[in-house]
Amino acid sequence: MLLKLREHRAVLLACVIIALFLLPLYALGENAHIRMHDNLDSNITWYKVLRESGQLFGAIDATIPQVITGLPRNAFGTEFSLLVWLHMLFPSMIAYAISQTIVRFVAFFGMYYLLQDHIIPQRETSWISVGAALAFSLTPFWPSGMLSTLGHPLALWAFLHIRRHTASWKHWLVILLLPLYSSFVLGFFFFLAAMGVLWLVDVLRTRRINPVFAASIVTMTALYLLIDYRLVYSLLFPQGPTSRNEFVSSILPFWKTIRLVGKNFAIGHTHVLTVHTYVLLPLQLFTLVILVFQRKKDMLKRSFLGWFALNICLSVWYAFWFYVGWQPLKERFAFLNTFNFARFHFLRPLVLYVLFALSLAFLWQLGKRWRSLVKLAVIAQCLILFYCNEEWYYRRVHAPSFKEFYAVSLFENISDYIGKPKQNYRVATIGLHPAIAQYNGFYTLDTYNNFYPLSYKRQFRKIIAAELKKNKRLKRYFDHWGGRCYLFSAELGKWYDYRKTSKKKIRHLQLNTAAFSSLGGRYIFSAVPIQNAASNHLRFKRSFEHPEALWRIYLYEVETQGE
DSSP: OHHHHHHHHHHHHHHHHHHHHHHHHHHHGGGOOOOIIIIITTHHHHHHHHHHHTOTTOOTTOEETTBTTTEEGGGGOOTTOHHHHHHHHSOHHHHHHHHHHHHHHHHHHHHHHHIIIIIOOOGGGHHHHHHHHHHHHTSOBOGGGBTTTTTHHHHHHHHHHHHTTOOOHHHHHHHHHGGGGBOIIIIIHHHHHHHHHHHHHHHHHHSOOOHHHHHHHHHHHHHHHHHTHHHHHHHHSOOSOBGGGGOOOOOBOHHHHHHHHHHHHHTOBTTBOOOOTTTHHHHHHHHHHHHHHOOOOOHHHHHHHHHHHHHHHHHHHHHHTTBGGGHHHHHHOTHHHHSOGGGGGGGHHHHHHHHHHHHHHHHHHTOHHHHHHHHHHHHHHHHHHHHTOHHHHHHHTTOOOHHHHHOHHHHHHHHHHHOSOGGGOEEEEESBOHHHHHHTTOOBSOEEOSOOBHHHHHHHHHHHHHHHHHOHHHHHHHHHTOSEEOOOOTTTOSOOBOOTTOOOOBOSOOOOHHHHHHTTEEEEEESSOBTTTGGGTEEEEEEEOOTTOSOOEEEEEEOOTTO
């Protein structure tokens, strides 16, 4: 009874800590600082554009006219995602805060139940499960991924109960509900593939099919395919080649691939930041050394070594997906280019924090003198993760707040100055993300999206062809990927954060403004002055500033024929 009371207190304390971690999002609102990469510069804008387009339930072949000359509706994903509905029902920042809250609490309880029921079920070390689960829930996950990675422990908890025939309605409910708040392609395809491998291993080892476990995997997979029917349709009935058909991802020679293995193993990846380098990795390597030299073979040792081997395999798979040897096969089979199979490493947050818990449990068993180290490791990892809190981290590196980034008042002034309905002209930006203009309702020729028609990529390329020719890095970036369909300048490079304090100027811009005009382009919003605007047939109108915005926008109008 006393152990159970202590466990409940530990869970309650963990919930309070998570609430404190989330507090800045609610206290600061739009003045909060949140992730920019693959968040402010893209996903958050996408949800707002979709909401204002009226195409939430648009037809399979519908387009969103605000982006490029009509971005396929399917590029914005399914309408059956609860995250999309949060952004339909609430302002962007409130929706973001609610989503963060859902994910972090589900991540905590999912990992806690997994560890307690399947990994380290001993009641006397239940606080280790709480501590490891708390640390897992505070990791800086990819926001628009929802529970695509941080939901893996909860899903594994449910699947392992089904596999052992100890499942109740709660476990099946998890299987049915998780697809509504996660993504198949951003995490659960790889998780379900792993479950399929586990089922197959069981069959080969026991000679029993376990049809209920197989049915649970098939059920969850089918739900994802139904929910993401737009993706399924686009794969089965493609409307034409997209920008993804020109992806060239396998470019690394052998030794650079090996180096990437080490980098991923020791540091991780931006979309699944596990922050494991300083505490988890040394602790796990230390535990590995002791276990290797320990003759005793028990369940804890076998479990640790199995998870550790899986961790290494995931990093090796991730790095070798970009090995140049793959490229001939990718060119032959387009699906290998359009679907990112490297993302099996998205399983690593689950793997690393299970290893964290196993390391703690093993060291705890070694005796009293090791238990202080165990407690210190949990505290240290949680403190590091608090240090990585979005508000503290992005404020510390002087990133813009939500309000400063989107600069709504500044762009209202620009719209008022132009004085025309926004749907009657199209714009593009230089030196800042086009998502900012899109968020403020402007119709943009430039964009950042997962895919768009290949024909448009080639039309847009004509505008920036001379600039790409000057800079091989930009040329590779656009031609081999092209997700950022931007007005690139060789002088600015891949930098989109030129603030009103910047002294940077563009002196030798070469844009094909005739190609720009042919797509409907009329205005260019530049974050820096263009010294040779006239030679590009651009007429400077005026500059705009606002106290709440970090940007100074230089407005240029394309001179039409005869002007």
